[in-house]
Amino acid sequence: MTNRETQISEFLHRTGRGGWSRAPLAGDASARRYERLTSPDGRKLVLMDAPPDAGETIRPFVRIANYLRTQGLSAPAIIGEDQNNGFLLTEDLGDARFYEILERDPTQEHPLYEIATDLLVHLHQGHVPELPPLGPRAMAELSGLAIERYHGAISGAPDTDLQRRFENQFEDILRQTVRGDVVFVHRDFHVQNLMWLPERDGIARVGVIDFQDARSGHRAYDLVSLLQDARRDVPPAIEMQMIDRYIAATGVDASSFRTAYAVIGLQRNLRILGVFARLSLDHGKPQYLDLMPRVWNHVIHGLEHPAVAPLAAWLLNELPAPTPENLEKLRP
Numbered sequence: 001m002t003n004r005e006t007q008i009s010e011f012l013h014r015t016g017r018g019g020w021s022r023a024p025l026a027g028d029a030s031a032r033r034y035e036r037l038t039s040p041d042g043r044k045l046v047l048m049d050a051p052p053d054a055g056e057t058i059r060p061f062v063r064i065a066n067y068l069r070t071q072g073l074s075a076p077a078i079i080g081e082d083q084n085n086g087f088l089l090t091e092d093l094g095d096a097r098f099y100e101i102l103e104r105d106p107t108q109e110h111p112l113y114e115i116a117t118d119l120l121v122h123l124h125q126g127h128v129p130e131l132p133p134l135g136p137r138a139m140a141e142l143s144g145l146a147i148e149r150y151h152g153a154i155s156g157a158p159d160t161d162l163q164r165r166f167e168n169q170f171e172d173i174l175r176q177t178v179r180g181d182v183v184f185v186h187r188d189f190h191v192q193n194l195m196w197l198p199e200r201d202g203i204a205r206v207g208v209i210d211f212q213d214a215r216s217g218h219r220a221y222d223l224v225s226l227l228q229d230a231r232r233d234v235p236p237a238i239e240m241q242m243i244d245r246y247i248a249a250t251g252v253d254a255s256s257f258r259t260a261y262a263v264i265g266l267q268r269n270l271r272i273l274g275v276f277a278r279l280s281l282d283h284g285k286p287q288y289l290d291l292m293p294r295v296w297n298h299v300i301h302g303l304e305h306p307a308v309a310p311l312a313a314w315l316l317n318e319l320p321a322p323t324p325e326n327l328e329k330l331r332p
Helices: 004-015 059-070 098-104 106-123 136-142 145-157 160-179 221-227 235-249 252-283 285-303 306-318 325-326
Strands: 020-023 033-038 044-049 079-083 087-091 182-185 194-196 207-208 215-218
Touching: 004 033, 004 044, 004 087, 020 098, 059 079, 059 087, 059 325, 098 106, 098 194, 106 194, 106 207, 106 285, 136 145, 136 160, 136 235, 136 252, 145 252, 160 306, 182 221, 221 235, 235 252, 252 285, 252 306, 306 325
Parallel strands: none
Antiparallel strands: 020 033, 033 044, 044 087, 079 087, 182 215, 194 207
């Protein structure tokens, strides 16, 4: 038994779950691992293993889960924790992810995207906890990953001057367009992090996970994450209907919101290109490369908006498309 396994066993015994069976659950792009624990009488919990020596911590998850629950959302309840060693026991929200539901039954698109949009409307009415801000400079630097890791790996050499020029120019565009009140931003609000809980009421029927990297930022960010998904094609009609639904429910200025939505969409999808390249090259996860053509299509669509015209032609000239040949250069 490894030292980590010994620590897990001791944690489970301390929390009274030493005799429960364990089975692996699908994880995310981090170093965290998840297991489903099942008691002899069928009760279930989830174990999060967030090893501190890999740079992981459970502290943000605990804090934000408790915040979301105070807002009436179905974040997993915290059952037991060991913050020093990075172990957490949480409520098990089940297996009914929006993603799998939509794979089986695409007719559920409209109601599921509606309730997810309504959840954001509700969440954005509440107070914002103290979180690191996702402002123009931070957003520009995050999207600079597209130059540093995606462009750099395909071209064969990082170009720090190109990255600096891109980030400075994009920051100017973000400052002009992404303005307004600040809200809670999940950052990964998409159908693989949303669970369907039909036995609950209202927006509590949506279980929310993987929120530990939350920030404070613009109210369009999570709607972009939901509707410009790297993992599945969201019909353009659904995207437009949900944007309209959000605007109508919140009363925000429609023109400003749509512009911010478009610019944040470009920012987020450029960042994803860089993140997926990094996950493949540095962490041996080439499966993310299969999603790049869809992300690239989102980038191209974002570059069509007039607000990013000063950047569009230059970026299209510099940034290579994820052709099969280029994707091969991103494999570990």
